[in-house]
Each structure stands twice: as C-alpha cells, then as structure tokens.
Amino acid sequence: MSSEIDSSTLLSRASQLIDLAKKAGADAADAVVVRSRSQSVGIRLGKVEGTESSESDDFSLRVFVGRKVASVSANPGFDLTALAERAVAMAKVSPEDPFACLADEQRLAKSYADLELFDPTEVSTDILREAALATEAAALEVKGVTNSSGGGASAGFGGLVLVTSHGFQGSYMGSRFGRSVSVIAGEGTGMERDYDYDSRLYYAELDDAAEIGRRAGERAVKRLNPRQVDTGKGVTVVFDPRIARGFVGHIAGAINGASVARKSSFLRDKMGQQVLKSGLSITDDPLIVRGPSSRPFDGEGISGERLVMIEDGVLKHWFLSTATAREIGMETNGRGVRSGNSVTPASTNLALEPGDISPEELIRSVGNGFYVTELIGQGVNMLTGEYSRGATGFWIENGELTFPVSEVTIASNLKEMFMRVTPANDIDRKYGVAAPTLAIEGMTLAGR
Incomplete structure (x- = not known):
C-alpha cells in the first residue's frame, strides 16, 4: 500500500506540466491529480452478486492567459507537452473571465499538519465478502425479516496532488472503509424496507458487521x-x-457562496442577520484529526480553519473559494474543492452543534x-x-x-x-x- 500512496512521481509530473504550460505561453497555471483506489463486494441472499475494483489518477491542467482561462483533463500516459500546448491554445480563444484566478500567493499553505487521514490496513476481497455476508446474515436472523435487498463491503482510498505556478506543492491521501445492508420485512403488500451502514477512515473503527445487520433488520420490522x-x-x-x-445539508447549500453569487439562495441577503434559532450554531472545521471530511489544504492550496458559520443563530460566513469570493467582493476562506476542471466552494466537517x-x-x-x-x-x-x-x-x-x-x-x-x-x-x-x-x-x- 505504501508504494501506492507515494505521490512523488505524480508531484514531479504535475510540476513538469506547469513548466510546459508556462513555456507554451500561460501566465499562470495549476495542475491537479485526483487519485483513487477502491474495491467492493456486493452480495444478496448469501451469494456474491458482484466484485468491483478500480483505480485512477486523473490529471487536470488549468491555465490562465491574461483573464482568459481553459482546462483540460487526461489519464496517465498522456503527452505532457501536447497537453500543455492544447490548454494554452484553448485559453487564448476563450472569453475573458473576470473572476477566475489562482489563490493569492500570500494565502498559500507554507506547511500543513498530518491529519491522520490514511489507514494502511490491507483488506482483501475475501475479508470484504465475509463482512458483507455476516452483515446480511445478522439482518435476516431478525424475526420478521423476510428478504434482502442486498449488502456490501468496501475499502479504498483517495486523495489530491496539487501544484501551482506560484509556488505551491502538496498532496494528501485519505482511506475509507464501509459496510451496509438493506432488508425487507413482512409479506405481500405489507412489506417494508430499511437499511443500516457504517463508513470510517480507519478499518478497526468500523461497527461490527453483525451489529449493522441487526440494526437494519430491527428498523425494517418496526415499520410494519x-x-x-x-x-x-x-x-x-x-x-x-x-x-x-x-436538513443541515440544506443549511450548507443556502450559505454556499456560489449560490449567493448566482442569487439562487433564499439566504443571499442575510449576512450578519439571524437565520437560525437563537442559541444554535453551525461549525465547519477542515482540520479535525481523523475527521471524515478533513483536508490539510483545499483545492487551491489554502489551509482553511475552523469557522462558526452561524453563531448564536446569526450568519457569519459563506463557504468561499477564490473565484466565488472575488465575485461577491470577499476573500476565500479555504473551502475551494476541485470539481472536474473548476473550483467550487463546499463544506468540510460540518456540524449543527x-x-x-x-x-x-x-x-x-x-x-x-x-x-x-x-x-x-x-x-x-x-x-x-x-x-x-x-x-x-x-x-x-x-x-x-x-x-x-x-x-x-x-x-x-x-x-x-x-x-x-x-x-x-x-x-x-x-x-x-x-x-x-x-x-x-x-x-x-x-x-x-
């Protein structure tokens, strides 16, 4: 596993891509590699229905020529020079974008903490299969459960490699393990379905397979x-x-800077006003050690900090990336996420306290x-x-x-x-x- 998460080769390749983009005429550029590895097993009624395994290193190059911007993507093995030249050629004929730019150099993370996001535990397909079968078996043992919609177990990791033309280089990886099952209780027109699951960064912290199954079965029976x-x-x-x-996700959507910029949020005019019941707060913290959505830096190379988005019911912050922040006359708060070839703001570890x-x-x-x-x-x-x-x-x-x-x-x-x-x-x-x-x-x- 250690060789799989070594990002030095990807960092080197991304750095070369930046240099070639500058040589081809770009004023600024950034290169991103989104890395993922996963395997999963799906079962139903005690039999394996599918086993999947996937891996990818998806490269994206974004270049700026004046106020014009273009992005291109490629898989490993592409010609670096051709990709860089193509991106710059596309940018030169693109319309101007007054807001798209790299993050302010002064805001870039000079160093960042190890948030312990990666568990190197090797989980074989056999172990995944046994966990999925055990989860379903426990659910089917609950009195009143009559059928299964299937169960599964998965393991994998993903992460980000980012290099910019103004001096940022960084990478991080995070692991993810999961178990789930969905079952049916009752007969005929009186059937009811329910499910349960667990998902963790560290394999040893996963809920016991039998416990997940039991909870799913009991939930289904209670609905009869x-x-x-x-x-x-x-x-x-x-x-x-x-x-x-x-419900908290709806709050996050309403205070997303992209929605505010598009005027598509019902809270777009409520900054500094009470939007939540007094005494309540919404927090967002990307730097929680072993946090499920933690990240040492965002998709632009900025380390975010814990923010009280809504404090005592009063709206204090939008989720902002650099371009979105510029559009509404503010500064990014390190919530930029790479989405395809663009950067959009999003929450990290979000909580209604x-x-x-x-x-x-x-x-x-x-x-x-x-x-x-x-x-x-x-x-x-x-x-x-x-x-x-x-x-x-x-x-x-x-x-x-x-x-x-x-x-x-x-x-x-x-x-x-x-x-x-x-x-x-x-x-x-x-x-x-x-x-x-x-x-x-x-x-x-x-x-x-």
Whole structure:
C-alpha cells in the first residue's frame, strides 16, 4: 500500500506540466491529480452478486492567459507537452473571465499538519465478502425479516496532488472503509424496507458487521403495519439523526457562496442577520484529526480553519473559494474543492452543534407529533425555501414513539424551520455532515 500512496512521481509530473504550460505561453497555471483506489463486494441472499475494483489518477491542467482561462483533463500516459500546448491554445480563444484566478500567493499553505487521514490496513476481497455476508446474515436472523435487498463491503482510498505556478506543492491521501445492508420485512403488500451502514477512515473503527445487520433488520420490522394520520397544521416534526444530516445539508447549500453569487439562495441577503434559532450554531472545521471530511489544504492550496458559520443563530460566513469570493467582493476562506476542471466552494466537517437534552427528553417534550425516519422526493426549493417532502416514521403520542406512519407529506418553509429547530445532544461526528436529533415546530402534515 505504501508504494501506492507515494505521490512523488505524480508531484514531479504535475510540476513538469506547469513548466510546459508556462513555456507554451500561460501566465499562470495549476495542475491537479485526483487519485483513487477502491474495491467492493456486493452480495444478496448469501451469494456474491458482484466484485468491483478500480483505480485512477486523473490529471487536470488549468491555465490562465491574461483573464482568459481553459482546462483540460487526461489519464496517465498522456503527452505532457501536447497537453500543455492544447490548454494554452484553448485559453487564448476563450472569453475573458473576470473572476477566475489562482489563490493569492500570500494565502498559500507554507506547511500543513498530518491529519491522520490514511489507514494502511490491507483488506482483501475475501475479508470484504465475509463482512458483507455476516452483515446480511445478522439482518435476516431478525424475526420478521423476510428478504434482502442486498449488502456490501468496501475499502479504498483517495486523495489530491496539487501544484501551482506560484509556488505551491502538496498532496494528501485519505482511506475509507464501509459496510451496509438493506432488508425487507413482512409479506405481500405489507412489506417494508430499511437499511443500516457504517463508513470510517480507519478499518478497526468500523461497527461490527453483525451489529449493522441487526440494526437494519430491527428498523425494517418496526415499520410494519404503518398507518396514515390526520392532516394537521402546527405539527412538531422530529428528525432522526439520519434525516437531520440532510436538513443541515440544506443549511450548507443556502450559505454556499456560489449560490449567493448566482442569487439562487433564499439566504443571499442575510449576512450578519439571524437565520437560525437563537442559541444554535453551525461549525465547519477542515482540520479535525481523523475527521471524515478533513483536508490539510483545499483545492487551491489554502489551509482553511475552523469557522462558526452561524453563531448564536446569526450568519457569519459563506463557504468561499477564490473565484466565488472575488465575485461577491470577499476573500476565500479555504473551502475551494476541485470539481472536474473548476473550483467550487463546499463544506468540510460540518456540524449543527448539539443541545443539552437527550433525544428521549426531546421526544417527551413534544407530547404529540411525528418522528421522521425517511424522506421521499426532492421537494426543496433553495431559491424560495419552500419545503415539501413525502415522509415515513412513527407517531409520537404522550411523549412516546407509538405506531409506524407512512404516506404522509410534511411541509413548511426552510426560513421558518431554521427558526423553530431544537437539537438534542446525540450528535455523531463520524460523517462529514453531523447533526443530532432535531425537533421542528409548526410544520404542516398532509395525511388522510
């Protein structure tokens, strides 16, 4: 594995590409290699359905000629000179882009910390197969589970090599291991499906395969014999942490500088104003040791820092890359991500910070309401904040989860939802977006 993650050859090749681009007439340039290696095994009903293995080193060269910019991509083995000359020729005939540029040289990371993102553990296909089979077997042993939609296990790593014409050279790699299973409970028209999974940077930290399977089976069985409930307004809806992470993702999308620049976010005019319930904060930290979305530098060579994006409910920052920041008259905060041949802003380790009460106490405080375990559809308008999603889950009665519920719709506006959310204390930071159980007051529920 150590030879596979040695980036010296890639750094050298990227540096040559920069030199050749300058020789061909580029005023500035950067070269990126996105490296990935992965293997996975998929199974169903005790039999292997597929084994996949992939590896790639994808090169991208971006060149600037005055205010004109062009990008080209290639796989290993390409002719360096031809690629550089082609990129410069493309840039010369491209329209001017007043915002595209390399990051400010003064902002480039001169050094960066080892965030312990890589686990060199070798995991064979046989080990992956056994884990996938064990996960499914445990799920099928749960009473009431009648079938499987399949399970899987995976291992791999990915990372970034970046060289710029104004002096930055760097690389990092991160590993990733996963296990998952989806099963069906019940028979005929009364069948219900659910799933569970785990994903970690370090193999030894993965949840036990049997435990993942057991959780998946129990989730599916609990959903049997669902009911509809009456339509109502002013309903308190509680989001399971799996669903709450998606809700926090909506917040991230609304405070992304690219959306602000395009005027496609309903929060585009809210900088410095209260956008979230008082007392709540959203943090983003790219430098967490062994963090699921940590990175020592961003896609432009800048080391970001921990930011409180929303503090005590008040919006403090956008997610910004250099070009996006220039477009809205600000400076990058090191959130640039290479996306194909472009750089776009995005979150890193994002979290809606937890409250002080347990999820059980939060549910008790609701009295009567709806606990959501799955959402259906994409009914979220980020321009207006309008929110309408199909949902399944459990009815809350007298502060307790009671019968399963399906075929209902929950609706509101994200602006109002942000101001009415109450978090529990059960945050799990093993994913790139972290959130505890969340209660949101005042939603509309459309049922029977």
